[in-house]
Amino acid sequence: MDGLERHITGFFASYLPGARGASPNTMSSYRDAVAQFLGFCSARSGKGAERLGMADVGGAALEGFLDHIERDRGVSVSTRNQRLAALHALFRYIQLRDPAWMETCSEVLAVGKKRCPPPRVGYVSIEGMRAILASPDPSAPTGLRHLAALSLLYESAARSQELIDARARDLTAGLSAIVLHGKGGKARAVPLGREVRAILARHIEASGISGDDHLVPGRHGRLSRSGLRHVVESHSAAARSAGADVPAHVTPHMFRHSRAMHLLEAGVNLIYIRDLLGHASVTTTEVYARANPEMRRRAIEGHSAGIAPAGVYTDAEKADLLSWLKGMDW
Incomplete structure (x- = not known):
């Protein structure tokens, strides 16, 4: 795994619970994202997960994975971006600890979030x-x-x-x-x-x-x-x-x-x-x-109130104004 297995172990065993103080829910979410990504890369490369190397988990693989979970598994854009955030966190961790992974990590971190409509806030009256x-x-x-x-x-x-x-x-x-x-x-x-x-x-x-x-x-x-x-x-x-x-x-x-x-x-x-x-x-x-x-x-309405003065024109002046407007040659 070119050290990938060691880095993943350190990420989940020490970094997330220790340095980041991640909650159990965050840990579970990150674990699922990494497991899904490794499974996709394994199927894509034809290699067992334990044999995956730098060339198998780079930017192209990540983009393929994100498209796959959105298109084939039907996840929302928001969930797609959550998976991306988890994988970005992993590869930022690796980038700071292993210079040999610098190029692969840069490719992964260059993959951006997908724009999605603002979330609808559901609430009860x-x-x-x-x-x-x-x-x-x-x-x-x-x-x-x-x-x-x-x-x-x-x-x-x-x-x-x-x-x-x-x-x-x-x-x-x-x-x-x-x-x-x-x-x-x-x-x-x-x-x-x-x-x-x-x-x-x-x-x-x-x-x-x-x-x-x-x-x-x-x-x-x-x-x-x-x-x-x-x-x-x-x-x-x-x-x-x-x-x-x-x-x-x-x-x-x-x-x-x-x-x-x-x-x-x-x-x-x-x-x-x-x-x-x-x-x-x-x-x-x-x-x-x-x-x-x-x-x-x-x-x-509150910021607009009072801007247009009331009673500026008399009825006669309003009639004259309307006649003038109708006679304008646009």
């Missing part, structure tokens, strides 16, 4: 979100646990994994805030409203959790991503069946989008929304403003 949160029955242990998960997911705008990883000790005294541990090990404190604090207090007392216990456990131990998705889907379906305006397909991540949209519609500054979401740059947060046509309309 405030009325729809109220209906979803009203669906669980807090008088039953399962209903109270579901209500705690859904209300905290919305209030904190947490990513699925952040909610799953949250522990009782991550709540501040008085439950006024929760510390979420996000991508790259970054932590952020998110304030919690009075109603959510009351729900969490009742949930904690009923379940007896404390310290390192997971804040929102699953039915049989730790809550899984599929378990959280099931909770969201089941109560969204119940709200929809009751006549609420809830999209046909609601995901846990849409709770995050919904919280950001609702804050934006309420006039909260993008800087504060950025901090709530844990974005590194406000540019990432601006996708919510661009995705909301009502916000754009109000902004344009």
